[in-house]
Amino acid sequence: xxxxxxxxxxxxxxxxxxxxxxxxxxxxxxxxxxxxxxxxxxxxxxxxxxxxxxxxxxxxxxxxxxxxxxxxxxxxxxxxxxxxxxxxxxxxxxxxxxxxxxxxxxxxxxxxxxxxxxxxxxxxxxxxxxxxxxxxxxxxxxxxxxxxxxxxxxxxxxxxxxxxxxxxxxxxxxxxxxxxxxxxxxxxxxxxxxxxxxxxxxxxxxxxxxxxxxxxxxxxxxxxxxxxxxxxxxxxxxxxxxxxxxxxxxxxxxxxxxxxxxxxxxxxxxxxxxxxxxxxxxxxxxxxxxxxxxxxxxxxxxxxxxxxxxxxxxxxxxxxxxxxxxxxxxxxxxxxxxxxxxxxxxxxxxxxxxxxxxxxxxxxxxxxxxxxxxxxxxxxxxxxxxxxxxxxxxxxxxxxxxxxxxxxxxxxxxxxxxxxxxxxxxxxxxxxxxxxxxxxxxxxxxxxxxxxxxxxxxxxxxxxxxxxxxxxxxxxxxxxxxxxxxxxxxxxxxxxxx
Numbered sequence: 001x002x003x004x005x006x007x008x009x010x011x012x013x014x015x016x017x018x019x020x021x022x023x024x025x026x027x028x029x030x031x032x033x034x035x036x037x038x039x040x041x042x043x044x045x046x047x048x049x050x051x052x053x054x055x056x057x058x059x060x061x062x063x064x065x066x067x068x069x070x071x072x073x074x075x076x077x078x079x080x081x082x083x084x085x086x087x088x089x090x091x092x093x094x095x096x097x098x099x100x101x102x103x104x105x106x107x108x109x110x111x112x113x114x115x116x117x118x119x120x121x122x123x124x125x126x127x128x129x130x131x132x133x134x135x136x137x138x139x140x141x142x143x144x145x146x147x148x149x150x151x152x153x154x155x156x157x158x159x160x161x162x163x164x165x166x167x168x169x170x171x172x173x174x175x176x177x178x179x180x181x182x183x184x185x186x187x188x189x190x191x192x193x194x195x196x197x198x199x200x201x202x203x204x205x206x207x208x209x210x211x212x213x214x215x216x217x218x219x220x221x222x223x224x225x226x227x228x229x230x231x232x233x234x235x236x237x238x239x240x241x242x243x244x245x246x247x248x249x250x251x252x253x254x255x256x257x258x259x260x261x262x263x264x265x266x267x268x269x270x271x272x273x274x275x276x277x278x279x280x281x282x283x284x285x286x287x288x289x290x291x292x293x294x295x296x297x298x299x300x301x302x303x304x305x306x307x308x309x310x311x312x313x314x315x316x317x318x319x320x321x322x323x324x325x326x327x328x329x330x331x332x333x334x335x336x337x338x339x340x341x342x343x344x345x346x347x348x349x350x351x352x353x354x355x356x357x358x359x360x361x362x363x364x365x366x367x368x369x370x371x372x373x374x375x376x377x378x379x380x381x382x383x384x385x386x387x388x389x390x391x392x393x394x395x396x397x398x399x400x401x402x403x404x405x406x407x408x409x410x411x412x413x414x415x416x417x418x419x420x421x422x423x424x425x426x427x428x429x430x431x432x433x434x435x436x437x438x439x440x441x442x443x444x445x446x447x448x449x450x451x452x453x454x455x456x457x458x459x460x461x462x463x464x465x466x467x468x469x470x471x472x473x474x475x476x477x478x479x480x481x482x483x484x485x486x487x488x489x490x491x492x493x494x495x496x497x498x
Contacts, residue, residue, distance in 0.1 A: 004100075004103060006090075007084075007086070007100070007103065007104060007108065010085055010086055010087065011080075011083070011084060011085055013070070013074055013080040013083065014080055014081050014108065017074050017080045020067070020070060020071050020074050021071070023067050025063055025064045025067040025068075026067055026068070026071060028064070029064055029067075029068065032250065032254045033253075033254050033257040033258060034190055034191065034250045034251075034253045034254045034257070035190065036061065036182055036186065036190045036250045037068075037190075038061070038065055038179060038182075038186070039186060039205075040054075040065075040177055040178075040179055041065060041068070041069065043174070043177065044069070044148065044177075045146075046069075046073075046115075046117060046146050047115070047146075048146060049142065049143060049144065049145060049146065050146055050147070050175060051133060051137075051142070051147045051149065051175065052146075052147065052148045052149065052175050052176075052177060053148075053149050053150070053151065053175065053176050053177065054148055054149070054150045054151075054177050054178075054179055055150070055151050055152070055176070055177070055178050055179070055331075056150075056152065056178055056179035056180055056331060057152060057180070057181070057273070057330065057331040057332065057357075057361075058152045058273040058276075058277070059249070059251065059269060059270060059273050060179060060180065060181055060249060060331075061179070061249075061250055061251075062121070062150045062152075062179050063087075063121055063150070064250075065179065066085065066119045066121060066148065066150065067085070069119070069148075070083055070085060070117075070119065073117060078117070079110060079111075079114065081108050081109065081110050082109065082110065082111075082114055082115065082116050082117060083116075083117045083119075084101075084104045084108070084109075084116065084117065084118045084119065085119045085121070086100060086101075086104075086118075086119070086120055086121065087121040087122055088120065088121065088122050088123050088125050088126050088129070089122060089125060091125070091126050092125075092126065092127070093126065093127065093128075094126060094127075094128045094129055094130075094131040094132040094135075095132070096126075097120075097123070097126050097129055097132040098131075098132035098135050098136060101118065101120075101132065101136060101141075102136065102141065104118075105141055105145075112143075112144065113144070114144065115144050115145065115146065116144065116145045116146070117145075117146050118145060118146070118147045118148070119147075119148050120147065120148070120149045120150070121150050122150060122151065122152070123149040123150065123151055124150075124151030124152060125151075129149075133147070133149075152277065152330070152331075174411055174412065178331075180248070180331065180357070180358075180398075180402075181247055181248030181249045181250075181357075181358045181360075182248030182249070182250065182253075183248060183398075183399060183402055183495065183498060184239075184240065184243055184248070184395070184399065184492065184495040184496070184498070185199070185495060185496045185497070185498060186248070187239065187243055187248050187253070188236060188239050188492075188496065191239060191242075191253075191257075192232075192235055192239060194232055194235060195229075195232055195235065195236065195239075195496075198228060198229055198232065199229075199496070201228075202224075202225040202228060202229075204225060204496070204497065207406055209225075210497040210498075211406070211407070213225050213226065213497050214403075214497055217473065217487045217489065217494075218438070218442065218471040218473070218487065219471070220471070220482050220485060220487060221482070222480065222482065222487075222489075226480075226489070226493055229493055229496060230480060230490075230493060233478075233490070233492075233493075236490075236492045236493065236496075237478070237490075237492060239492070240491070240492040242256070243359065243395070244359055244382060244388065244391060244392070244395075245262075245359070245360075245363075245378065245379075245382060246262070246359070246360055247358040247359040247360030247361065247363075248358055248360075249270075249358065249360050251266070252266055252270075252360050261375050262374070262375050262378070263375075264373065264374055264375070267363070267364045267367050267368075267374040267375075270360065270361065270364040271364050271365065271367075271368045274288075274327075274330065274332055274361075274364075274365065275288070277326075277330045278323075278326060278327075278330070281326050283322075283323060283326055287312075287314055287319065287323060288323060289368075289369055290311075290312040290313070290314060291308065291312070291314070291320055291323045291324065291327075292365050292366075292368075292369060293369050294308045294309075294310075294311065294312065294320075295308065295324075295333065295354050295356075296362070296365075296366055296369070298354070299354075299355070299390040299391075299393075299394065300353065300355075300389075300390040300393050300394070301353070302338065302350075302351035302352065302353055302422070302424065302430075303351050303352065303353075303354065304317070304350075304351045304352070305317035305318070305320045305321045305324070305352075306320075307351070308320045308324075308354075324354065331357055332356065332357060332361050332365075333354055333355065333356060333357060334354070334355045334356075334357055334397055334398060334401060334416065335352045335353065335354045335355070335417075336352060336353045336355075336397065336417070336420060336421050336422055336433075337350065337352055337417055337421050337422075338350040338351065338352075338421060338422060338423065338424060339421035339422065339423040339434045339441070341423070341441075341463075341466050341467050344436070344441070345418065346417060346418060346421050353397075353422050355393070355394040355397040355398065356394050357398050358398065359391055359394070359395060362391065362394065363377075363378045363381070366378075366381065388448065389446075389448050389449070392446060392448040392475075392491060393432060393446045393448075395491075395495075396432065396433065396444070396446045396475055396491060397420070397432075397433065399495050399498045400420045400433045400435065400444060401416045401419070401420050402498055403435070403498045404416065404419040404420045404435055404436070404437055405419070406498075407435070407437035407438060408437045409437070418436070419435070419436050419437060420433055420434070420435060420436075421433070421434045421436075422434065423443070423459075423463055425459070425462045425463065425466070427462065429458050429459040429462050430459050431443040431444070431445055431459045431460060431463045432444060432445050432446050433445075433446075434463075440467070440468070440469045440470065440471075441467055441469055442469060442471055442472065442473065443459075443460050443463045443464065443469060443472040443473070444472070444473045444474075444475065445457075445459060445460055445472070445473070445474045445475070446474075446475045446491065447474055447475065447476055447477075448475070448476070448477045448491065449476070449477055450477055450478065451479070452474060452476055452479050452483075452488055456474070457474070457483070457486060460472045460474070460486060464485070470485060471485055471486075471487070472485065472486045472487070473486070473487050473488075473489065473494070474486055474487070474488045474489070475489065475490070475491040475494055476488050476489065476490050476491065477490065477491070478490050480493065
């Protein structure tokens with residue numbers, strides 16, 4: 001039996017199971033101050049014949065998750081040669097991919113009657129990769145096999161996976177998964193034992209329990225779980241302040257906790273990731289710089305593509321839309337449409353709101369455009385209350401999308417653009433977010449300020465009159481109270497149930 005050397009190199013546990021502990025990702029995780037165990041890890045059914053896809057931005061921790069799952073399997077005494085890891089960086093066609101997987105299955109896998117676990121990293125770098133999986137499935141080579149395939153772009157892996165009808169097995173949960181930076185709840189429970197213990201004590205890791213808390217908030221009551229968590233307000237506020245700086249990226253957070261700053265190299269890494277993805281899709285750095293600059297200038301305000309084009313040398317608003325779409329597909333930006341109360345749908349022709357998906361993506365791209373020392377520039381940015389308010393609204397936008405996904409009963413059909421929108425009334429009063437996947441559309445407003453006045457509720461009041469929606473939520477800086485049919489809650493408390 002001849003085993004290709006590159007397969008041996010990528011799977012050192014075939015020689016000695018304990019060699020998994022020498023893997024650089026596992027070593028880095030062991031030495032990190034941020035021992036993040038993504039909640040998404042629990043959604044994989046490794047006992048099923050299934051082909052999973054795992055999408056998400058580069059450098060978010062997908063490979064570390066795979067290596068951590070491999071370590072778990074070895075700890076569970078799964079025969080090491082039943083576990084196959086391969087990164088596709090040096091493969092450029094589906095035949096090579098099929099040959100590589102076949103080589104493992106035929107030459108290394110010890111017993112075809114035992115389950116094999118295949119972790120194929122960055123499969124999206126292989127054009128038409130789905131042809132390889134289809135070929136293997138049609139030959140029945142994937143019986144008693146669980147595959148997890150990762151990629152870093154929405155279109156290049158999701159669209160390809162759709163070309164595998166009937167060949168992906170049947171798992172209990174969704175086969176197509178998205179791994180994003182830590183949401184604030186994961187960030188807080190990872191960095192604070194007190195928060196983690198309180199969340200566990202009140203069974204808030206269960207989505208059904210968190211949903212019950214949300215519904216109680218919408219009924220105008222402050223749930224006991226929220227009251228208990230409010231005793232940790234000092235810790236939670238500090239954690240949220242740090243989240244504004246590091247975002248939910250474990251590597252960035254670890255760097256800050258160890259050195260009390262973030263190196264220029266870390267900023268550059270995440271800028272290079274974005275530039276690399278854009279180059280792959282034929283986009284120009286000069287246009288990207290201009291589009292990002294305009295997104296930063298208009299953050300939190302409704303804009304049209306033509307408005308974003310103004311002040312640039314980009315000839316067409318369609319080009320701007322293409323860049324925004326590509327950044328959205330690369331998990332860097334979200335954009336939201338205006339809500340049509342009559343049709344209960346987005347109005348695609350009206351202005352959009354554009355947000356960064358994670359605070360650190362904003363800081364990194366802003367530093368790249370500004371040409372200043374990135375950490376010092378970030379700290380200066382966070383000293384401006386108006387800019388912080390816009391940043392907090394962006395964090396809320398990302399979490400509203402995640403919450404809406406959880407609320408959606410048909411997750412296979414989930415579309416963020418049709419699930420979370422903003423609203424503007426005839427008097428130009430706005431509501432930051434409208435959530436659809438509830439008995440009636442719910443207004444959510446962000447007011448990251450010390451006090452909430454009656455004027456701050458005008459947009460919500462107008463929305464409630466037009467829609468007859470009985471409930472609304474205001475995400476505050478520190479206020480926790482019920483005012484009429486509006487529940488006001490600190491954003492750092494509310495995000496713990498998302």
